[in-house]
Amino acid sequence: MFRQLSLLVLIFVFHPAYSKSLMILGDSLSAGYQMSIEDAWPTLLPEQLNDKGHSLNVINASISGDTTGNGLARLPNLLTQHNPNYVMIELGANDGLRGFPPALIENNLTQMIALIRESGATPLLMQIHVLPNYGKRYTEAFSSIYPSVSSAQQTPLLPFFLEGVITTPGWMMDDGLHPKPDAQPWIANFVAEQLINHL
Structure with a gap:
C-alpha cells in the first residue's frame, strides 16, 4: 500500500500532464x-508567473524571421507535438517589414x-x-489588424511589449528593432502581468 501511495505521489509531482x-x-x-536562449524573456517568464501565483510551463516555439504565414504552416505540427x-501569437513584424497586405496578415492570424x-x-x-517604412497609411492599417482580429474572434489582445523597451535608453540593439538582453527581465515581467488576467 505504501509503495502504491509513493508511486502516486511521484506521478503527481513529476508527470508533466498535470502542469x-x-x-x-x-x-x-x-x-x-x-x-x-537562457536570457530570452520566454525562458524567464515561468519564474515571473510563479512570483505572481501562477504555475505554467512555457514552450518557446519562436523562430527569427518568421512571418504569420510561416507560423500558420508550422502550427498544426506544434499543436500535436506540445x-x-x-498559445500566444507574437507574429506580424516581419510581414510588416516586407509590406505584406493587411488582409493576408489578418487571414493568417484568423486561421x-x-x-x-x-x-x-x-x-x-x-x-x-511596425516602423513607418511604408508610410502612415500602411502603418495605421497594419496596427488596426490586431484589435480587429481580437474583436472578431473574441480573443484576448495583449499590448506590445516593445513599446516599453524602445523608450528606455540602452535597451535596444543598434538595429533599432530588437531588445537587448538587459531588457528581457522587464519584458518577462510585463508579459506575465498581462497574462495573469487571462489564465
Missing part, C-alpha cells in the same frame, strides 16, 4: 535574437486562432506595431 502549458509562437522578438493549454481553438487550447494575440 498547464503556454506555447509562444513568435519571431525574433521572442526567439532570443543574438543572445543565449498539446499546449494556451491560426481557429486551429488553436480546434486543438482545445486557448489563443492569445499580441498587438504588433
Whole structure:
C-alpha cells in the first residue's frame, strides 16, 4: 500500500500532464535574437508567473524571421507535438517589414486562432506595431489588424511589449528593432502581468 501511495505521489509531482502549458509562437522578438536562449524573456517568464501565483510551463516555439504565414504552416505540427493549454501569437513584424497586405496578415492570424481553438487550447494575440517604412497609411492599417482580429474572434489582445523597451535608453540593439538582453527581465515581467488576467 505504501509503495502504491509513493508511486502516486511521484506521478503527481513529476508527470508533466498535470502542469498547464503556454506555447509562444513568435519571431525574433521572442526567439532570443543574438543572445543565449537562457536570457530570452520566454525562458524567464515561468519564474515571473510563479512570483505572481501562477504555475505554467512555457514552450518557446519562436523562430527569427518568421512571418504569420510561416507560423500558420508550422502550427498544426506544434499543436500535436506540445498539446499546449494556451498559445500566444507574437507574429506580424516581419510581414510588416516586407509590406505584406493587411488582409493576408489578418487571414493568417484568423486561421491560426481557429486551429488553436480546434486543438482545445486557448489563443492569445499580441498587438504588433511596425516602423513607418511604408508610410502612415500602411502603418495605421497594419496596427488596426490586431484589435480587429481580437474583436472578431473574441480573443484576448495583449499590448506590445516593445513599446516599453524602445523608450528606455540602452535597451535596444543598434538595429533599432530588437531588445537587448538587459531588457528581457522587464519584458518577462510585463508579459506575465498581462497574462495573469487571462489564465
